[in-house]
Amino acid sequence: MEELRATERTRIRRMPKRGSYDRALINSIIDQALFCHVGFVHEGTPFVIPTLHVRVGDRIYVHGSAASRMLRTAAGGVPMCVTVTHIDGIVLARSAFHHSVNYRSAVILGVAEEVVGDAEKNRVLEALVNHVVPGRWSEARPPHPKELAATSVLGLPITEASAKVRPGGPVDDEEDYALPVWAGNIPIRLTAGAPIPDERLGPGVAISPSVAGYRLPGERGDRNGTSG
């Protein structure tokens, strides 16, 4: 078990017993998520943008249009925060105050680096597509050089990071357990529905293996297409 060093910025202050700096736990929270939220500061304003991600080894990568404000700002070497969140359940206590949610979240802080070179960019984009839909990369047309040039990829080292996990049922004040109020939790998860074919799908084009057997990142038992 590798523990990351807690810093003044990542040390869990609220409910420290729920916090962790264990790399394997942080990695699993990242790997099981379909998307993340990226925070950055632009001219004094904090912005939070949802985006897809992938972890390769000890880095988390995001991508986007080379023209986007998020990518241009973050590629400029400014501090960035990537937050990955799973809401796993609604916790119903006997008191309104102790209502809560079950969650697993990871917060990664640092300065992102732009991925340069078509080969490396291509490698990360392959991991990204395969993180979202395992095996999809080899089914689709690969990027043209012009498409690669229009895409920015940023990598953030997972060195200053923390996880926070709240599992289980409600925790009520001792005197409230006698109240005749139903308590427990309602599990929540992201689910995928049946694939919808494109209107312009040619006749005789069969559903791809990656789509037919599709499982979301949180539903996979293994790493499926991302390395490390």
Next chain:
Amino acid sequence: MEELRATERTRIRRMPKRGSYDRALINSIIDQALFCHVGFVHEGTPFVIPTLHVRVGDRIYVHGSAASRMLRTAAGGVPMCVTVTHIDGIVLARSAFHHSVNYRSAVILGVAEEVVGDAEKNRVLEALVNHVVPGRWSEARPPHPKELAATSVLGLPITEASAKVRPGGPVDDEEDYALPVWAGNIPIRLTAGAPIPDERLGPGVAISPSVAGYRLPGERGDRNGTSG
């Protein structure tokens, strides 16, 4: 249809056709979400924290421990960003480059104000609990004054805000439509499972109406317990 004024900070630059400043659309994105991500800057570092929210009228509220860094920082009158995200589907194109996701997101910028006074705080917390689980507030024990004092509630006016929506199927380059690659989209949604009773649930305590008929915010046809 009320249009919010686009500012230099909220104007949608990437894919402006997907952007909107329509208050009704922004409200519906907020109302149909279970949780949001709050961004704020603390000593130069951007932080992004997941949290529950509720909209009441033209404000979005978040709450937390009065001792939390997020609440203390944001209550100090610093700029804040609240981002609400629904990932609605994975879009599979014939080319790797045109893979995408369907989403609805809202970004609200501004300076939050702390809710003061127990009556007002109580009213917002009631709306918050009922946003997550409609009808739950009146089933549970109401907050003691000490519990209210330990809870901070922040309200952010929904004045500087934008929405972005990407629906539908893939958009491929014209020459790629002839490729024998399956294309379409996989719908994604948050779902709730069967309620799990607390281990310490007393015998004879029946499941509450709010739990028995539980539907997530995105599955409700009406506003269910939040006003405006």
